[in-house]
Amino acid sequence: DQQVKQNSPSLSVQEGRISILNCDYTNSMFDYFLWYKKYPAEGPTFLISISSIKDKNEDGRFTVFLNKSAKHLSLHIVPSQPGDSAVYFCAASELTGANNLFFGTGTRLTVIP
Amino acid sequence: EPEVTQTPSHQVTQMGQEVILRCVPISNHLYFYWYRQILGQKVEFLVSFYNNEISEKSEIFDDQFSVERPDGSNFTLKIRSTKLEDSAMYFCASSDYTDTQYFGPGTRLTVL
Numbered sequence: 001d002q003q004v005k006q007n008s009p010s011l012s013v014q015e016g017r018i019s020i021l022n023c024d025y026t027n028s029m030f031d032y033f034l035w036y037k038k039y040p041a042e043g044p045t046f047l048i049s050i051s052s053i054k055d056k057n058e059d060g061r062f063t064v065f066l067n068k069s070a071k072h073l074s075l076h077i078v079p080s081q082p083g084d085s086a087v088y089f090c091a092a093s094e095l096t097g098a099n100n101l102f103f104g105t106g107t108r109l110t111v112i113p
Numbered sequence: 114e115p116e117v118t119q120t121p122s123h124q125v126t127q128m129g130q131e132v133i134l135r136c137v138p139i140s141n142h143l144y145f146y147w148y149r150q151i152l153g154q155k156v157e158f159l160v161s162f163y164n165n166e167i168s169e170k171s172e173i174f175d176d177q178f179s180v181e182r183p184d185g186s187n188f189t190l191k192i193r194s195t196k197l198e199d200s201a202m203y204f205c206a207s208s209d210y211t212d213t214q215y216f217g218p219g220t221r222l223t224v225l
Binding site: 032034036041042043044045046049089091093095099100101102103104105106 | 117119144146148154155156157158161169171204208212213214215216217218219221
């Protein structure tokens with residue numbers, strides 16, 4: 001089951017610079033997308049979401065971009081801070097009621113002070 | 114800020130034993146979920162629950178698994194006869210009508 005893919009297992013960025021995390025999906029029925037942040041031994045923490053009727057959603061330092069034709073989404077963090085260091089998961093669902101999430105494998109972001 | 118809570122944080126059990134993992138979802142949420150993450154693998158959906166019944170379940174959620182909302186606040190996952198391969202982090206999540214799921218801190222299940 002590879003419906004949601006995060007091809008970069010890790011990313012290192014200097015503090016203050018932009019972090020760009022990428023996610024691809026294969027199921028054209030997905031219409032709701034989320035990014036979660038996860039620290040070791042904790043549950044995923046919701047960051048930001050986007051529905052398929054939009055191509056961009058912004059919340060503070062976090063912006064998610066959705067390219068439906070390419071089945072690609074990305075999370076931009078500007079400026080990156082050391083506290084952003086964590087594993088980032090993208091997830092997707094069909095808005096059919098139950099909305100079970102399909103997760104990617106995660107990208108470990110390290111922000112270097 | 115309301116949050117999902119889970120108990121215990123770590124459960125160790127012998128193969129073949131029954132375990133019950135407990136969750137208290139966010140109080141005004143209507144949809145409840147269980148996910149698991151085997152070490153080194155992705156987070157996987159197990160089951161969703163709405164209006165006191167299962168909405169959807171994955172292939173993983175076989176007859177050894179069951180869920181229950183025994184009262185107005187708790188949501189439980191029972192594994193009837195644990196196997197070694199059930200060792201994983203189990204996450205409970207809940208959502209209201211907005212489709213954003215909020216996760217608990219997880220229970221680490223170790224089956225020996």
